[in-house]
Amino acid sequence: xxxxxxxxxxxxxxxxxxxxxxxxxxxxxxxxxxxxxxxxxxxxxxxxxxxxxxxxxxxxxxxxxxxxxxxxxxxxxxxxxxxxxxxxxxxxxxxxxxxxxxxxxxxxxxxxxxxxxxxxxxxxxxxxxxxxxxxxxxxxxxxxxxxxxxxxxxxxxxxxxxxxxxxxxxxxxxxxxxxxxxxxxxxxxxxxxxxxxxxxxxxxxxxxxxxxxxxxxxxxxxxxxxxxxxxxxxxxxxxxxxxxxxxxxxxxxxxxxxxxxxxxxxxxxxxxxxxxxxxxxxxxxxxxxxxxxxxxxxxxxxxxxxxxxxxxxxxxxxxxxxxxxxxxxxxxxxxxxxxxxxxxxxxxxxxxxxxxxxxxxxxxxxxxxxxxxxxxxxxxxxxxxxxxxxxxxxxxxxxxxxxxxxxxxxxxxxxxxxx
Ligand SMILES: [Zn+2]
Ligand SMILES: [Zn+2]
Numbered sequence: 001x002x003x004x005x006x007x008x009x010x011x012x013x014x015x016x017x018x019x020x021x022x023x024x025x026x027x028x029x030x031x032x033x034x035x036x037x038x039x040x041x042x043x044x045x046x047x048x049x050x051x052x053x054x055x056x057x058x059x060x061x062x063x064x065x066x067x068x069x070x071x072x073x074x075x076x077x078x079x080x081x082x083x084x085x086x087x088x089x090x091x092x093x094x095x096x097x098x099x100x101x102x103x104x105x106x107x108x109x110x111x112x113x114x115x116x117x118x119x120x121x122x123x124x125x126x127x128x129x130x131x132x133x134x135x136x137x138x139x140x141x142x143x144x145x146x147x148x149x150x151x152x153x154x155x156x157x158x159x160x161x162x163x164x165x166x167x168x169x170x171x172x173x174x175x176x177x178x179x180x181x182x183x184x185x186x187x188x189x190x191x192x193x194x195x196x197x198x199x200x201x202x203x204x205x206x207x208x209x210x211x212x213x214x215x216x217x218x219x220x221x222x223x224x225x226x227x228x229x230x231x232x233x234x235x236x237x238x239x240x241x242x243x244x245x246x247x248x249x250x251x252x253x254x255x256x257x258x259x260x261x262x263x264x265x266x267x268x269x270x271x272x273x274x275x276x277x278x279x280x281x282x283x284x285x286x287x288x289x290x291x292x293x294x295x296x297x298x299x300x301x302x303x304x305x306x307x308x309x310x311x312x313x314x315x316x317x318x319x320x321x322x323x324x325x326x327x328x329x330x331x332x333x334x335x336x337x338x339x340x341x342x343x344x345x346x347x348x349x350x351x352x353x354x355x356x357x358x359x360x361x362x363x364x365x366x367x368x369x370x371x372x373x374x375x376x377x378x379x380x381x382x383x384x385x386x387x388x389x390x391x392x393x394x395x396x397x398x399x400x401x402x403x404x405x406x407x408x409x410x411x412x413x414x415x416x417x418x419x
Contacts, residue, residue, distance in 0.1 A: 002019055004021035004023065004024060004026050005026065006021065006024050006026040007021060007023050007024040007026070009021060009022070009023035009024070011026075011027075012347045012350070012351070013347070014345040014347045014348065017345065017347070017348045017351075018030075020351050020354075022350075025354060025358060028351055028354045028355050028358060029355045029358050029359070030355070046277075046280060047280075047284070047368060047369065047372075050280075050281060050284055050285070050368075051368065051372050051376070054285065054288055054376065055376060055379065082278045082279070082281060082282070083278070083279070083282055085278050086228060086275055086278035086279045087227060087228060089231070089271065089274060089275050089278065090227050090228040090230075090231035090232075090275070091227065091231075093231040093234055093235060093271065094131065094227070094230075094231060094234070096125075096129050096234070097126050097129040097130055097131065097234075098126070100122045100123070100125040100126035100129065101122070101123070101126040103118075103119075103122040104119045104120075104122035104123040104126060105119075106119075107119035107122060125238070128234075128237055128238065128241065129234050129237070129238065131230065133183065133184050133185050133187070134181060134182060134183045134184070134229075134230075134233075135183060135184075136171060136183045136184070136190065137171040137173055137175075137179070137181070137183070137190065137192040138173070139173050139174055139175075139405075139408065140171025140172060140173040140190075140192055141171065141172045141173070141401040141404055141405060142169055142170070142171060143169070143170040143171070143172055143397070143398070143401055144169060144170075145168075147397065148170065148394070148397035148398070149397075150390065150392035150393045150394045150397060151170060151394045151397050151398065152167065152170075153390070153392075154207070154210070154387075154389075154390055154392075154394065155167045155170070155191060155210065155214075157387050158207060158210045158211050158214055158297055158387055159214050161211065161293075161296070161297040161386055161387055162211050162214050162215040162290075162293045162294070162296075162297055163215075163217075163293075164180065164214035164215065164217040165189055165217060166189065167180075167189050167190070167191050167214075168188040168189050168190065169188060169189070169190045169191075170190065170191050170192075170193060171190050171191070171192045171193070172193050172195055172398060172401035172402060172405055173192055173193070173194050173195065173405060174194065174195065174196060174405045174406075174408060174409045175192065175194030175196070175197070176194055176196045176197045176314050176317050176318050176321070177192075177194040177197055178191070178192055178193055178194055178197060178198070178209050178210070178213050179191075179192045179213055180192075180213040180214045180216060180217055189217075191210065191213065191214070193398070195334070195398070195401075195402045195405050195406075196317050196321065196337060197209075197314055197317065198398070199317075199334055199337060199338055199402075200309065200313040200314070200317060200337070200338060200341045201306065201309055201313070202302070202305070202389075203389030204298060204299065204302040204385070204388075204389045205298075205302050205305055205306040205309060206389065207297065207298040207302065207385075207387050207388075207389050208294045208295075208297070208298035208299075208302045208303040208306040209294075209306055211293060211294040211296075211297035211298050211303075211387070212290045212291060212293070212294040212303070212306075213290075215289070215290035215293035215294060216286065216290050228275070228279065231275070232272070232275060235268055235271055235272050235275070236272070238265070238268045239265060239268050239269060239272060241261065241265075242261045242262060242264050242265025242268060243262070243265065244258055244259070244261070244262040244265075245258060246258040246259075284367075284368045287367050287368055287373065288368065288373065288376055291303060291307075291373050291376065291377055292377070292380065294306075295377055295380070295383045295385075296383050296385070296386065297385060297386055297387050298385045298387060299383055299384055299385025300377055300378075300380070300382050300383045300385075301385075302385060303377055304374050304377050304378060307370050307373055307374045307377070308353075308370075308374065310370055311352050311353055311356045311370055312344070312349040312352050312353065313341050315352055315356075316340065316341050316344055316352075317337055317341060320336075320337055320340050320341075321337075321409070324413070324416075324417070326409060326410055326413040327410065327413035327414045327416070327417045328417075332406075333406040333409060333410065334402065334406060353371075356369070356370055356371065357369070357371050
């Protein structure tokens with residue numbers, strides 16, 4: 001057995017997986033994130049602080065404390081003020097589109113040759129920020145109620161349990177994720193099922209996953225709202241176009257344009273950071289609340305094992321899909337993913353759990369750290385679960401869109417290979 005180069009204790013290793021040290025965590029995190037900035041330390045502090053508030057609210061009777069902790073809304077006056085401030089910032093963001101439009105009009109009416117450049121940029125930005133309804137999940141294949149009666153029966157059952165409105169459509173996609181959202185002008189409700197994640201879950205864990213996502217529709221998460229959600233989306237678009245993207249050989253005029261955009265992007269980044277800080281409390285509370293509703297619907301055991309699966313199964317699925325092997329494999333993608341995840345030795349799962357714990361606790365992640373979510377569920381009274389995973393034909397109903405998703409993933413991987 002090899003010894004740890006850092007503390008001399010024996011390493012854990014199961015070839016072909018690289019060894020790691022259970023005593024000092026040497027080689028546990030394989031792709032270390034950038035060193036801790038002051039902002040990251042502040043975030044760690046905030047995330048831990050909120051967890052402590054939720055598990056041990058100060059100066060409240062145990063029952064009232066539990067009630068307050070699970071109310072799902074931003075706790076207390078400070079939380080309420082932060083939500084209002086976040087809302088105000090969101091409204092200001094929505095004013096950017098007409099503001100850029102007016103700036104464009106101003107420059108155009110100067111009627112000089114030079115004024116057309118800034119006018120063009122201003123109109124471009126106004127167009128990018130135009131209000132628009134959320135699109136159908138990218139790369140998702142629609143599955144209707146008629147085509148999948150058993151799946152929709154389960155969605156209705158879970159929705160009724162967590163207080164979610166009726167689902168109009170399912171989108172089967174290649175994401176390692178799931179979500180419940182509205183799209184389009186008529187704000188139709190769609191459940192997105194990322195098949196690579198769905199595939200590696202047990203039937204009862206799938207119930208927990210659906211319950212968690214559907215619980216978000218009514219639990220006061222500021223980030224999912226119409227005003228704030230679309231403002232964050234607009235700012236994200238602006239951040240992407242103002243990202244400094246210049247390489248040697250791109251030329252001087254390109255450098256000037258990129259530098260100009262990057263400077264313009266600074267207030268955008270600041271605004272995003274401010275909104276994340278204002279909203280993180282209500283957003284993370286909403287996550288804890290959604291977990292609790294998921295446990296009530298699917299049972300504590302299945303919900304905790306779903307969360308464990310996000311680390312020990314979803315991470316390997318990401319790894320498999322990113323590794324570039326998809327393009328060249330000729331076997332069935334879903335079978336290959338499933339056997340890859342099943343073949344992971346226990347020591348590797350344990351490493352993934354540790355790596356997840358060592359990761360920075362960031363407020364701009366959409367969810368609180370998984371291990372905190374698990375310990376919170378374990379501390380709450382045990383729930384048996386009210387919705388049993390049905391036998392039924394759900395697998396058969398999902399098979400046709402899943403096969404097309406596999407094809408799309410393979411085509412994407414191949415075109416990435418040849419470019
Ligand atoms: Zn060590
Ligand atoms: Zn969530």
